[in-house]
Amino acid sequence: MKNDHPTFEQLCHAVLEGNASEAELKQFRERLHSNAADREAYYQQAQIHALLIWKNGRAAVPESLVLAPMDYSKKTNIIPFPIRRALLAAAAAVALLLGISFWLVPDPEHKVLSLAIEKGVGVEILAASESPYKVGQRVMLERLEMETGSLRFRISSGAVLDFEGPVSLEFVNPMRLRLERGSINTDVGNEAKGFVVETPTANVLDIGTRFGTSVCADGSTDIAVFEGEVQIYRAGLPLTQESRLASLIEGEAAHMSARDAKLERVNMLTLKGGRLQVRGLNSPDSPVVLNVSDNIKKANFYRCYSITPEGMADGALASLTLKAHLQLKWHAMPGQPFPEELKGADLIGTFQSFAKRERGEPSKNDISLDLSRPCAVYVLFDTRATPPDWLQRDFRDTGLRLRSGPWGKYAGEAIDIEPDANGELNLTHSVWRRDVLSPGIVKLGPPGISGKGYRYAMYGVAVKALE
Amino acid sequence: MDENIPDTSEPTPEFVQRLMASQSAMYAFIVSLLGGANDADDVLQETNMKLCRRCSLYDREQPFLRWAYTFARFEVMAYRKSKQRSRLVLDDELLSNVAAELEKSAEDADSRLKMLERCIERLNPRQRELISARYGRGEAVRDIAERLSRPENAMAALFYRLRKILADCVQTMIGKEGIA
The missing domain is CATH 1.10.1740 (Rna Polymerase Sigma Factor; Chain: A)
Structure with a gap:
């Protein structure tokens, strides 16, 4: 950006970015001396530049952080490790600290206030179990390692994260976090768009969303989007068009392998209480379902099945895919209890595009369930549609009914139905059952009748071990 | 002292x-x-x-x-x-x-950060993305210019204008809310 007659804009920009040459600095000073308007412009530019840096990289400290008096001295066994480390590092480290915050540490016996100076990223604990932190506590964190327990916290940038141990992560700055092991769910809301989760194999840029990221034992990464959109980039490279691998939207999931740095569709991911779990690390074993897959072979197709072991209950998540920004859930019929027979079954979330016609042809897709033991397989079928041959042949209608909803009023699947007493759009599903007496693969076909389009809800699936 | x-x-x-x-x-x-x-x-x-x-x-x-x-x-x-x-x-x-x-x-300085946050919300999505890239993700202006296939000088001028827009907005807000 060198030229002999730079404008004041260019000079000012070079100065603030710290890359002005000696000649440019000289010209800059001359302009400030001779021109009051340029001085005024410099005040403005420097102030906004500084506040933007502060807001994005340093906002942990000042305004959002209300000091929470805490007595660390009396609870040495739960001193958060950054505080403990700071105490050990003592004054020598203080001079090196970049992030500055002051933590009030009152000692009720001596009535003395002392100050510790910490570095890291400011977080506020929102929920905790089996954790060294307490709800409402505010701490500065550089690293976090937990083997067990769960934690939900808000970073000063506004991003809310939650996880269940084991997890190892490093707080790079309020807008960037490095996940080394385990699984975290991130909700960036409106404030923290641009939040980045780094893993050993990928960088995940959040552009306004809720998503889960898991790092498996071999360093490979699973990414699942629950709402909005994320962009996935190769690890270790700047976030540029060249390093971008894919964009994922809600209901989609991808796996970045550690071996060949290749992005692949994830067929199935495991949820626990709405949290993404890491395969092979803290993923709960399903007693019956080893895997869920389908025969869809399309480029850039990342739709994903979810499985919630023993998760079937009133209010259980029916699909990762949102409908008009609403989360679909399973509910009992109005005035009726949730069917006992279904409670505690492994719940498999499906997606609507499974039922779509391809190039005018009806869907020929099928779902394969890999079952580990004898079990009952349930298909929850939209009662407005005609049950397909495979369903009528292999399953029997139990007579039980469930509702899915609420559906958005513009959702194509619910366009003809009337709102219920609460003003919500819910669909009724018949519950079909098949007893599978030996382990193996069970295939479920497309929901539509051959040759016809399908504008009803995709069926749901639940599986329960036979007694 | x-x-x-x-x-x-x-x-x-x-x-x-x-x-x-x-x-x-x-x-x-x-x-x-x-x-x-x-x-x-x-x-x-x-x-x-x-x-x-x-x-x-x-x-x-x-x-x-x-x-x-x-x-x-x-x-x-x-x-x-x-x-x-x-x-x-x-x-x-x-x-x-x-x-x-x-x-x-100095009297209104400590309210500027809050005002700035509100002013950023008023930027259009493209402007917000630029601010986010430079200050949120810490990308160098040179890299942003390269990524967007824009000359670095033009990008520098754009950031100057963005900061000016934000400064004017903050000043207007402070004036309107009578903080000064």
Whole structure:
């Protein structure tokens, strides 16, 4: 950006970015001396530049952080490790600290206030179990390692994260976090768009969303989007068009392998209480379902099945895919209890595009369930549609009914139905059952009748071990 | 601000609250006097330490930030001395002018961060993305220009304009809300 007659804009920009040459600095000073308007412009530019840096990289400290008096001295066994480390590092480290915050540490016996100076990223604990932190506590964190327990916290940038141990992560700055092991769910809301989760194999840029990221034992990464959109980039490279691998939207999931740095569709991911779990690390074993897959072979197709072991209950998540920004859930019929027979079954979330016609042809897709033991397989079928041959042949209608909803009023699947007493759009599903007496693969076909389009809800699936 | 003056008093919770609330404004003040963000963290750190050591000198009836600015200015000068005037952006006269100008607007300085956040929301998505790339994700302006296939000079001018838009917006908001 060198030229002999730079404008004041260019000079000012070079100065603030710290890359002005000696000649440019000289010209800059001359302009400030001779021109009051340029001085005024410099005040403005420097102030906004500084506040933007502060807001994005340093906002942990000042305004959002209300000091929470805490007595660390009396609870040495739960001193958060950054505080403990700071105490050990003592004054020598203080001079090196970049992030500055002051933590009030009152000692009720001596009535003395002392100050510790910490570095890291400011977080506020929102929920905790089996954790060294307490709800409402505010701490500065550089690293976090937990083997067990769960934690939900808000970073000063506004991003809310939650996880269940084991997890190892490093707080790079309020807008960037490095996940080394385990699984975290991130909700960036409106404030923290641009939040980045780094893993050993990928960088995940959040552009306004809720998503889960898991790092498996071999360093490979699973990414699942629950709402909005994320962009996935190769690890270790700047976030540029060249390093971008894919964009994922809600209901989609991808796996970045550690071996060949290749992005692949994830067929199935495991949820626990709405949290993404890491395969092979803290993923709960399903007693019956080893895997869920389908025969869809399309480029850039990342739709994903979810499985919630023993998760079937009133209010259980029916699909990762949102409908008009609403989360679909399973509910009992109005005035009726949730069917006992279904409670505690492994719940498999499906997606609507499974039922779509391809190039005018009806869907020929099928779902394969890999079952580990004898079990009952349930298909929850939209009662407005005609049950397909495979369903009528292999399953029997139990007579039980469930509702899915609420559906958005513009959702194509619910366009003809009337709102219920609460003003919500819910669909009724018949519950079909098949007893599978030996382990193996069970295939479920497309929901539509051959040759016809399908504008009803995709069926749901639940599986329960036979007694 | 004699270093030899013993001061054994501890900061009160109220003092710490005021100090915390003033951090962004103090940081902006220091960056403005230094002519960039390099080493501004260290200067702010030193300023905070001095303020805490001298907390007994603070008159709670007086504006905190104006008092704190005095310490920050002193620390910037000490920093400049330690740098032996190599590559200093502002000379002494300019530093004095800038400090005096910023001290005039000290009353509303600690509200600027909140106003700035609201002003960022008013930017269009493309502008917000640029701000996010530069200041949120820490991308260099050169890299952003390369990624967007734009000349670096044009991108520098764009960031200058964006900061001006935000500065004008903050000023307007402060005026409207009668904070000044």
